[in-house]
Amino acid sequence: MESLDLKTLELRAINATLQAEGDGSNKSFKITNPLGSHAIAVGLDAPIEVNVHGSTGYYCAGMNKQATVNVLGSVGPGVAENMMSGKVVIEGDASQYAGATAHGGLLVIKGNASSRCGISMQGIDIVVHGNIGHMSAFMAQAGNLVVLGDAGDALGDSLYEAHIFVRGDVKSLGADCVEKEMRMEHLDTLKRLLDEAGAEAEPSEFRRYGSARTLYNFDIDNAGAY
Amino acid sequence: MDKTPGTHPVKPWTFDDYTNSYIRRAAATGIYDIRGGGAKRRVPHFDDLLFLGASMSRYPLEGYRERCDTSVELGTRFAKNPIKLDIPITIAGMSFGALSGQAKEALGRGANAAGTSTTTGDGGMTPEERGHSNQLVYQYLPSRYGMNPDDLRKADAIEIVVGQGAKPGGGGMLLGQKISDRVAEMRTLPKGIDQRSACRHPDWTGPDDLEIKIMELREITGWKVPVFIKIGGARPYFDTTLAIKAGADVVVLDGMQGGTAATQDVFIEHVGQPTLACIRPAVQALQELDMHRKAQLVISGGIRTGADVAKALALGADAVSIGTAALIALGDNDPALEEEYQKLGTTAGAYDDWHEGLDPAGITTQDPELAARLDPVAAGRRLANYLRVLTLEAQTIARACGKNHVLNLEPEDLCALTIEAAAMTGVPLAGTSWVPGAEGA
Ligand SMILES: Cc1cc2nc3c(=O)[nH]c(=O)nc-3n(C[C@H](O)[C@H](O)[C@H](O)COP(=O)(O)O)c2cc1C
Numbered sequence: 001m002e003s004l005d006l007k008t009l010e011l012r013a014i015n016a017t018l019q020a021e022g023d024g025s026n027k028s029f030k031i032t033n034p035l036g037s038h039a040i041a042v043g044l045d046a047p048i049e050v051n052v053h054g055s056t057g058y059y060c061a062g063m064n065k066q067a068t069v070n071v072l073g074s075v076g077p078g079v080a081e082n083m084m085s086g087k088v089v090i091e092g093d094a095s096q097y098a099g100a101t102a103h104g105g106l107l108v109i110k111g112n113a114s115s116r117c118g119i120s121m122q123g124i125d126i127v128v129h130g131n132i133g134h135m136s137a138f139m140a141q142a143g144n145l146v147v148l149g150d151a152g153d154a155l156g157d158s159l160y161e162a163h164i165f166v167r168g169d170v171k172s173l174g175a176d177c178v179e180k181e182m183r184m185e186h187l188d189t190l191k192r193l194l195d196e197a198g199a200e201a202e203p204s205e206f207r208r209y210g211s212a213r214t215l216y217n218f219d220i221d222n223a224g225a226y
Numbered sequence: 227m228d229k230t231p232g233t234h235p236v237k238p239w240t241f242d243d244y245t246n247s248y249i250r251r252a253a254a255t256g257i258y259d260i261r262g263g264g265a266k267r268r269v270p271h272f273d274d275l276l277f278l279g280a281s282m283s284r285y286p287l288e289g290y291r292e293r294c295d296t297s298v299e300l301g302t303r304f305a306k307n308p309i310k311l312d313i314p315i316t317i318a319g320m321s322f323g324a325l326s327g328q329a330k331e332a333l334g335r336g337a338n339a340a341g342t343s344t345t346t347g348d349g350g351m352t353p354e355e356r357g358h359s360n361q362l363v364y365q366y367l368p369s370r371y372g373m374n375p376d377d378l379r380k381a382d383a384i385e386i387v388v389g390q391g392a393k394p395g396g397g398g399m400l401l402g403q404k405i406s407d408r409v410a411e412m413r414t415l416p417k418g419i420d421q422r423s424a425c426r427h428p429d430w431t432g433p434d435d436l437e438i439k440i441m442e443l444r445e446i447t448g449w450k451v452p453v454f455i456k457i458g459g460a461r462p463y464f465d466t467t468l469a470i471k472a473g474a475d476v477v478v479l480d481g482m483q484g485g486t487a488a489t490q491d492v493f494i495e496h497v498g499q500p501t502l503a504c505i506r507p508a509v510q511a512l513q514e515l516d517m518h519r520k521a522q523l524v525i526s527g528g529i530r531t532g533a534d535v536a537k538a539l540a541l542g543a544d545a546v547s548i549g550t551a552a553l554i555a556l557g558d559n560d561p562a563l564e565e566e567y568q569k570l571g572t573t574a575g576a577y578d579d580w581h582e583g584l585d586p587a588g589i590t591t592q593d594p595e596l597a598a599r600l601d602p603v604a605a606g607r608r609l610a611n612y613l614r615v616l617t618l619e620a621q622t623i624a625r626a627c628g629k630n631h632v633l634n635l636e637p638e639d640l641c642a643l644t645i646e647a648a649a650m651t652g653v654p655l656a657g658t659s660w661v662p663g664a665e666g667a
Contacts, residue, residue, distance in 0.1 A: 015445050038438045043375055043446030058435070059442040063375040078429040082373055097429040101370040103414070119428040120370060122414040139424060141414045158422070160415055216419040217402055218257065 262580030274647030301452020312341025321347025324487030334358030336609025391484030394458030398423030481527030488581030509542030532619020
C-alpha cells in the first residue's frame with residue numbers, strides 16, 4: 001500500500017498521483033494527516049482503494065468514479081458529491097450535502113449525516129447508519145436513500161423519482177413527499193443495500209417514502225406547495 | 227338635436243391596452259406569464275453612449291492598412307490553458323433542451339468559423355456540441371442536470387453559474403412540452419414533466435464555500451482550464467469582488483436585458499440592473515483589487531452591434547457574450563415566417579413563447595419536424611458572418627479612436643447622450659465635462 005502524507009506532500013501532488021491510476025489498476029493508497037483538508041481524493045477514475053486516516057474537509061471523494069474511498073474519520077460538506085460509481089465509506093459523521101447530485105455508486109455513512117443529505121441525487125445509493133438532518137433528499141431525482149435512524153424536517157421536499165427508506169422517525173415530510181407501500185421489490189433492494197453497507201437491520205423495519213407526483217406539472221391549485 | 231361636442235375618448239396611461247390584456251390573461255389563467263427572451267422595456271443602454279473619434283489631439287489608424295488586433299485570452303489568472311479567442315465575442319450558455327440539437331450545432335459551426343467559443347447550458351453537454359465547438363465552455367449550474375466528471379474534463383473552461391441577468395436570484399424552468407426522451411434522459415427525470423431547476427447550488431452557499439468548490443473543480447481538472455463565474459446584474463461591485471476573491475479566472479456579468487429560455491415575465495422585466503449600469507461598478511471592483519485585465523470580465527445582455535461590443539470594451543470589459551442576437555442570426559423571429567407567427571398569435575420580432583417548443587424557425591424546440599427546418603450548416607454560416615460584422619465594426623471604431631487593439635478602447639473615448647447614462651457609466655455628458663455623481667460634480 002502506497003502511503004501519501006498530507007503533512008509532507010501538497011494536495012495537488014496527492015490527487016495527481018491518485019488520478020494518474022487508470023482503468024486496470026487495483027492499487028491501494030493510504031492518506032495520512034488529512035487534517036480536515038478539502039477536496040481530498042476527488043476526480044478519481046480507477047478501481048483503486050484509498051484509505052484516508054483521519055477527518056477531511058469539503059468535497060472528499062467528489063465526482064468519484066470506480067474507486068473505493070474509506071474515511072477513517074468524519075467528513076465535511078459535500079462528501080462524494082456528484083459521484084458516478086464506486087464506493088465511499090465514512091466511519092464517522094458527514095456534514096451537509098452528503099452525496100449531493102450523485103449519479104451512481106454507494107455512499108455509506110456509519111455515523112450521522114447533517115442536513116440536505118442526498119440533495120438532488122440522480123441515481124446514487126446512500127446508506128446512513130445514524131440519523132439525517134433536515135431537507136434531506138430535496139429535489140432528489142433517482143437512487144435510494146436508506147436511513148437506519150431518524151430523519152429531520154421536510155424529508156424529500158419536491159421529490160422526483162428517488163426512493164427513501166427510513167427505519168426511525170421522520171420529523172416531517174416535505175412538499176409532495178408521501179409514505180408509500182413497501183412492495184417485495186423494495187424489500188429486495190433494501191436488503192441488498194443493507195448488506196452492501198454492512199448495516200444490521202431488517203428491511204421489514206423500514207417505511208418507504210416517495211413522490212406523490214402532484215407537482216410534476218404546474219397546477220394553479222397547488223400554488224401554495226411550490 | 228342637441229349635439230354637445232365631447233372630448234376624444236382617453237385611455238388611461240396607467241391602464242393601457244397592454245396592461246389590461248395582462249390583467250385579463252391573469253384573471254383567466256391564474257398563473258403568471260412565462261416567456262423567453264430578455265427585458266422588452268427600454269432601459270438605458272449602449273445607444274446612450276457615443277464614441278468621440280480621433281481629432282487634433284488623437285490620431286486614427288489607417289482603415290485597412292494598420293492592424294487593429296481583436297484577439298483575447300480568457301483565464302490568464304490561474305489556468306494553465308486559457309481560452310484563446312480570435313474575436314472578443316463569445317456565444318453565451320444556452321442549453322440543449324432549450325435549443326434544438328440543430329441550433330446547438332449551428333452555434334458551434336458559426337463560432338468555430340469566427341474563432342470563438344460556445345457554452346453549454348442547463349442540461350449538460352451533448353457529444354454533438356462538443357464535436358462542433360472547437361472551444362466549449364461547460365456550465366456548472368445549480369441543477370447539475372447531466373453534470374459528470376467526464377464532460378467536465380472535456381471542457382475548455384468551466385462556468386459556474388450563480389445567476390443570469392434575466393433572473394438574478396431565480397432558478398430555471400423547462401416546461402414539459404420540451405422534455406423529449408433525450409432531454410429527459412440527460413437530466414435523469416421522467417419525460418413530459420416540468421423541470422424546475424434550483425436557484426441555489428446544492429453543495430455550497432456563500433463565497434467562502436465557493437472558493438473551496440472552485441478548488442475542487444481545479445483539482446479534478448488538474449488546474450488546466452479556466453473557471454468562470456457567471457453572475458446576473460444585481461450588485462455588480464460586490465458580486466465581482468466576491469467572485470474574484472473566490473478565485474475566478476473570469477467574471478461573466480449578464481445585465482437585465484439578457485435573454486432566457488423561459489422565465490416569468492415579471493422577473494425578466496423587474497429584477498436586475500441594466501447591462502450599461504453594471505459595467506463600471508464591476509470594472510471598479512477589478513481595478514481596486516488590481517485585477518483589471520488580469521482576471522477577465524465578459525459582459526452580456528443586449529449586445530447587438532459592433533458598436534455595442536466596442537462600448538462594452540471601452541468601459542472595461544475584456545469580451546462580450548451574445549445569446550439572443552446569435553439566435554436571430556440563426557433565423558429566430560424571421561419575418562419570412564410571419565404567417566406561422568400569426569397562427570401562434572404573435573408576430574415576427576415579438577415571438578417569445580420559446581418554452582412552448584413550437585418555434586417555426588426550429589431553434590427553440592425539441593420537435594424533430596420543426597428542428598429539421600434549421601439547416602445547421604447554413605445557419606452556422608449566417609452566425610459566422612454576423613460575428614465577423616460585429617468584429618469589423620468594433621475594429622472600425624477602435625481604429626477611428628487610434629487604437630491598435632480593441633482592448634485599448636477606454637472610457638476617455640466615450641461621451642454620454644443622457645444624464646442617466648453619464649451617471650451610470652462615469653462617462654461625461656456630451657458637450658460637458660459633467661459626470662453626475664462624480665466627486666466635485
Ligand atoms: C434560449 C436561451 C437559453 C439560455 N439558457 C441559459 C442557460 O442554460 N444557462 C445560462 O447561464 N444562461 C442561459 N441563457 C442566458 C444566456 O447565457 C445569456 O446570459 C444571455 O442570452 C445574454 O443576453 P442576450 O440574450 O441579450 O445576448 C439563455 C438564453 C437564451 C436566449
